[in-house]
Amino acid sequence: MIRILIPIAAACALTACAPERQVSGRALYQDYCLSCHGAGGRGDGPAAEGLGKAPADLTTISARNGGTFPMVQVMSAIDGYSRRGDRSSVMPELGVALQEGPLVRVDTGDGIATPTPANLVALANYLKGLQQ
Template sequence: MHARSIFISLAGFGLLGAGLAACMQLSPPVSGQALYEENCAVCHGPGGRGDGPAAGAYSQPLPDLTTLAARNDGTFPMRQVMSKIDGYTRGARVGEEGMPEMGALLEGDVVRFDSGDGILTPTPVKLIALAEYLETIQR
């Protein structure tokens, strides 16, 4: 009888776990490349070299995103890139020329992420995906 009650208890836990998993809504994987193409390529170009169709609207040349690591002694500056995308280090005021707000990247799922400083920080999944994509296009 004792073994039967353990089996029933374990079966109950299994059903509970399956029920909880079914209730959790998992978001589909986020494509950093798709986010780049939707939000960045118009200015930075399809290859990230600052030559997109809207680049001419800026008085200064746009940065070549494929050389971020090269300009940082060969190390991709993940934290700085993420801060630039989310606007934390930008400081531009409304009406000033500069990178547009990327607020849509801040919406949705958030995970704890270490951007290279050893600190797990709540970070939007889309922001991570975009920054990681930019890391893949480094020359």
């Protein structure tokens, strides 16, 4: 039994010491959002014209929410959770694509730090920076 646990413990220790890869919200935006939402986030990307519904202007999220950036709602929209079953949405669900990588703890408003994909948080933070 001990022969099995020692290699597992060693692997866990090495993983814990490995440097975390820095997540770039800007790079994620360029990979997943720019084609529809455009470089500035205004919904004027090169693929926007071919969609049945115009992409949202991401620079006015806070303005549409009383001047506050709704981080949890934005992450839920990006992930696709809040849009499941919405047949009018043309935005892809990015939850699976953004799951790769480390998790960070995010208070989602209930006082509980919820493990959340760092990529999802980084992308939402990038959008927060685009607000007018």
